Amino acid sequence: MSRPDLLLRxxxxxxKNPALRLHALVDGLLYQECQQDAPLLGEPGTMAVLAGTIDDHLFDAGPWVIDYELVPPPLRTAVLCAEKSMPTAVTWIIAPLDIEALAEMLRARIDVSLPDGQTAMLRFWDPRTLAIIGRDLDASQRHEFFGEIVEWHFALDGRHVHIARRHADAH
Structure with missing residues (x-):
């Protein structure tokens, strides 16, 4: 099973850029609810974004980066099934980064400072949050947040949406 639209894209x-990779960003908690027979932990091509952070105790429930080309076919199928049954569980990232570099980039974006000085976890792996980020950040914030990500694809309200690098560069 595959995502022909994403593989074609x-x-x-x-x-133009042969170094690009396709990654799934999976909400660990939602994934566990619908794919209990295909665990992410210990699989090649998977990395918990919260591992090694202050929120390490939540690593299994937080976001996971999956290198779609490196994971075994049964795990690819499980991720696609999770996306189909829970569209907010999976987003897709096209970037010239390996899994370690992408996970590190994403780790740096989890905690945000609020105006009152408190720190909050930014759940950017949720498509509803990601759409707001893409819409509401100013040009420099958008450019900084998306970093080396070329395109970020997700389902929102029953439609396929993507935020492209050019969107960050154009504002």
């Missing part, structure tokens, strides 16, 4: 983008 990846192939198109690789014409």
């Amino acid at each position: 990846l192939a198109e983008l690789r014409v």
